[in-house]
Amino acid sequence: MLKIMIIGATSVIAQETARFFATEGAEFFLVGIPMDRLTVIKDDLIARGAKRAEVYEADLTDFGKHPQIIESAVQTMGSLDAVLIAHGTLGNQKAAEASVEVALKEINLNLLSNISLLTLLANYFEQQRRGCIAVISSVAGDRGRGSNYVYGTAKAGTTAFMQGLRSRLAKSGVAVVTIKPGLVDTPMTADVKKNFLFAAPATVGKSIYLGMKKGKNTVYAPWFWRYIMAVIIHIPESIFKKMSL
Amino acid sequence: MTTPLNRLKQYKSWGRYPTVEHKAIHQIHWRSDVPDINKFEETVLPYGYGRSYGDSCLNEGGILLDTSYMQQFMAFDAEQGLVRCEAGISLEQILEVIVPHGWFLPVTPGTKFVSIGGAIANDVHGKNHHRAGTFGCHVTQFELLRSDGRYICSPTENVELYQATIGGLGLTGIITWAEFKLKRIPSPLIDQEKIRFANLDEFFAVSAEMDQKFEYLMSWSDCLSGESSMGRGIFMAGNFYDPPLGSEPIANKLKPFVPFDLPSFALNTLSVKAFNAVLYRIPLGKHVRSIVHYEPFYYPLDAINNWYRLYGKRGFLQYQLVVPIEGDNEAIREVYRRIAQSGEGSFLVVLKTFGDIASPGMMSFPMPGVTLALDFAFNGEKTLKLLDELDVIVREAKGRVYPAKDARMSPENFRAYFPQWEQFAHYIDPKFSSSFWRRVTASANGR
Ligand SMILES: Cc1cc2nc3c(=O)[nH]c(=O)nc-3n(C[C@H](O)[C@H](O)[C@H](O)COP(=O)(O)OP(=O)(O)OC[C@H]3O[C@@H](n4cnc5c(N)ncnc54)[C@H](O)[C@@H]3O)c2cc1C
Numbered sequence: 001m002l003k004i005m006i007i008g009a010t011s012v013i014a015q016e017t018a019r020f021f022a023t024e025g026a027e028f029f030l031v032g033i034p035m036d037r038l039t040v041i042k043d044d045l046i047a048r049g050a051k052r053a054e055v056y057e058a059d060l061t062d063f064g065k066h067p068q069i070i071e072s073a074v075q076t077m078g079s080l081d082a083v084l085i086a087h088g089t090l091g092n093q094k095a096a097e098a099s100v101e102v103a104l105k106e107i108n109l110n111l112l113s114n115i116s117l118l119t120l121l122a123n124y125f126e127q128q129r130r131g132c133i134a135v136i137s138s139v140a141g142d143r144g145r146g147s148n149y150v151y152g153t154a155k156a157g158t159t160a161f162m163q164g165l166r167s168r169l170a171k172s173g174v175a176v177v178t179i180k181p182g183l184v185d186t187p188m189t190a191d192v193k194k195n196f197l198f199a200a201p202a203t204v205g206k207s208i209y210l211g212m213k214k215g216k217n218t219v220y221a222p223w224f225w226r227y228i229m230a231v232i233i234h235i236p237e238s239i240f241k242k243m244s245l
Numbered sequence: 246m247t248t249p250l251n252r253l254k255q256y257k258s259w260g261r262y263p264t265v266e267h268k269a270i271h272q273i274h275w276r277s278d279v280p281d282i283n284k285f286e287e288t289v290l291p292y293g294y295g296r297s298y299g300d301s302c303l304n305e306g307g308i309l310l311d312t313s314y315m316q317q318f319m320a321f322d323a324e325q326g327l328v329r330c331e332a333g334i335s336l337e338q339i340l341e342v343i344v345p346h347g348w349f350l351p352v353t354p355g356t357k358f359v360s361i362g363g364a365i366a367n368d369v370h371g372k373n374h375h376r377a378g379t380f381g382c383h384v385t386q387f388e389l390l391r392s393d394g395r396y397i398c399s400p401t402e403n404v405e406l407y408q409a410t411i412g413g414l415g416l417t418g419i420i421t422w423a424e425f426k427l428k429r430i431p432s433p434l435i436d437q438e439k440i441r442f443a444n445l446d447e448f449f450a451v452s453a454e455m456d457q458k459f460e461y462l463m464s465w466s467d468c469l470s471g472e473s474s475m476g477r478g479i480f481m482a483g484n485f486y487d488p489p490l491g492s493e494p495i496a497n498k499l500k501p502f503v504p505f506d507l508p509s510f511a512l513n514t515l516s517v518k519a520f521n522a523v524l525y526r527i528p529l530g531k532h533v534r535s536i537v538h539y540e541p542f543y544y545p546l547d548a549i550n551n552w553y554r555l556y557g558k559r560g561f562l563q564y565q566l567v568v569p570i571e572g573d574n575e576a577i578r579e580v581y582r583r584i585a586q587s588g589e590g591s592f593l594v595v596l597k598t599f600g601d602i603a604s605p606g607m608m609s610f611p612m613p614g615v616t617l618a619l620d621f622a623f624n625g626e627k628t629l630k631l632l633d634e635l636d637v638i639v640r641e642a643k644g645r646v647y648p649a650k651d652a653r654m655s656p657e658n659f660r661a662y663f664p665q666w667e668q669f670a671h672y673i674d675p676k677f678s679s680s681f682w683r684r685v686t687a688s689a690n691g692r
Pocket residue numbers: 259290291292293294295296297298301302312332333353354355356358359360361362363364366367368369370371413414415416418419420421546649
């Protein structure tokens with residue numbers, strides 16, 4: 001059965017994804033904070049059919065801990081077939097405009113922590129010569145927008161990093177899957193007014209699950225965002241800069 | 246896990262009547278992280294999937310606590326058939342987990358898109374009421390979060406809160422998680438029989454015998470036919486199918502059907518056509534038998550997403566009544582007559598007998614008798630007047646009307662149907678209220 005490490009396992013999108021793997025009897029190594037939530041998720045996955053679920057508490061901005069996380073995962077599980085990185089914060093764009101500190105904190109969590117984790121994971125999977133690395137980036141990384149470009153920058157960086165990694169690891173038979181959700185109804189967007197573009201996290205979870213199983217390069221979730229973003233990235237900058245998006 | 250639930254949630258009730266504005270909606274994502282209810286100035290009310298028809302899941306001007314995001318299983322004992330899970334999990338999700346292990350819900354309403362919290366708060370019933378009672382009969386314990394603390398409630402612990410919360414309309418606190426017993430099944434298939442009855446006399450004549458023979462039983466009945474064929478209809482009966490040893494598993498061949506969106510004119514015409522087709526294909530007295538997947542048997546309407554739309558913008562009203570079975574059941578006949586006279590048909594009604602298994606729920610709706618569920622497109626005063634007339638009949642017959650499907654019963658009638666309401670009111674959390682509750686407890690003249 002599949003052995004999967006989920007980093008940022010408390011993410012609702014990650015949980016919904018994990019539930020699909022659980023029905024197949026997958027084994028999990030769940031990383032995140034806080035411990036009591038990880039335990040709640042562990043019990044859920046076991047009840048839904050997971051063969052095993054281990055939990056590991058870690059604040060993912062604690063970069064020094066990253067090597068340890070991966071070592072324990074490999075040691076505890078024997079090996080890893082797949083990893084999904086899901087943690088993140090939407091951040092407050094206005095606050096990031098007002099404060100360098102806030103802006104860098106966003107980048108630290110949403111980009112640098114991914115780079116740190118991916119660097120370590122890439123080496124593990126490259127050696128193993130098989131497996132799947134999936135990261136939740138965002139459609140927000142496809143083009144910088146006035147309303148949330150700090151978050152967008154972190155996601156764009158993540159997407160570019162994954163592109164490069166994909167080329168590198170293709171030679172070793174490792175799938176590198178970039179997931180780009182659109183708008184999803186999760187705690188992250190609790191304060192955002194909902195409209196018809198919002199998807200249920202279970203819908204997105206299913207796309208991620210299928211994308212990981214098939215080893216796709218890029219997964220837009222739901223699928224129609226591929227077309228929305230195709231339009232958005234082609235709007236001339238002279239017009240785009242005047243749009244309030 | 247495909248429940249199309251929280252996209253563009255509108256925080257309305259299923260009948261789309263009435264629609265009200267709320268001050269705020271709070272989503273609860275973690276059972277350990279419920280906001281402090283005391284910090285709200287307004288009253289609060291839990292909200293599951295809004296599958297109640299009227300105003301019992303609405304709290305005009307107040308706050309809704311959306312519990313449908315709490316979707317964690319806590320434990321599933323596949324040997325003993327016991328599930329413990331958060332209150333926002335839908336019946337659909339539970340079925341996905343338990344059916345492959347040979348278990349089924351002890352009781353299920355006619356849709357699987359309801360939450361466990363909602364199933365308890367309305368103490369829902371299903372086609373097996375005569376055998377299994379209500380959902381509340383199978384709940385072994387739950388956690389109730391009130392403005393003054395957390396309580397574990399069970400038949401032996403905080404018993405009164407347990408009884409008040411089952412059928413308690415969300416007013417006694419937030420159910421964060423619940424534990425309940427499952428039912429063993431030999432397969433996910435139903436051995437179904439359709440049996441035609443010529444009129445209400447025949448329905449009542451064979452009902453008891455049918456209850457004996459079938460674990461699951463309800464009927465469709467035509468309430469617009471003339472006096473002699475009054476109430477003619479079809480029993481939809483079934484038991485779980487026990488495949489003979491060594492037989493080829495047909496489970497894999499029978500697939501549950503896929504939901505689709507119907508254009509908005511279709512429901513009535515469709516159901517009428519389906520009804521007629523079945524009615525006239527089945528000779529009187531004959532049993533038409535088939536093996537079907539449990540999905541179309543229990544949840545025929547779930548195949549049609551958002552079917553409330555079929556009634557258009559004005560919405561619709563449901564009306565479910567129960568009256569004791571007595572003499573020649575004049576009350577039921579009178580209900581049929583009134584509806585036929587009014588021309589406000591609900592062509593199809595659901596007709597079923599309730600058994601005598603008592604629920605622990607203080608305010609539970611089912612009682613021994615015969616129940617009818619009808620729906621009416623909302624045509625303003627005309628519709629309201631008809632339902633008021635039906636209320637008179639039900640009240641005289643010492644029956645009840647189901648709060649989960651009500652948007653209009655008067656305070657006087659509510660109190661007559663549920664004389665225990667005052668006792669129940671002691672257990673209501675002072676920070677909780679609903680549009681329904683304010684309506685039915687308004688002082689009679691102060692309306
Ligand atoms: C097609 C269809 C068929 C139906 N068939 C049947 C049937 O056969 N039998 C039957 O009995 N009913 C039936 N119903 C009604 C439905 O089962 C009930 O209204 C059910 O309670 C809806 O659950 P919900 O999760 O949508 O709750 P909501 O409608 O959102 O809320 C219902 C009540 O539960 C309370 N509540 C919700 N969650 C919690 C919680 N966590 N803690 C405390 N209180 C809570 C709310 O405050 C409210 O009072 C049917 C409805 C539909 C649409």
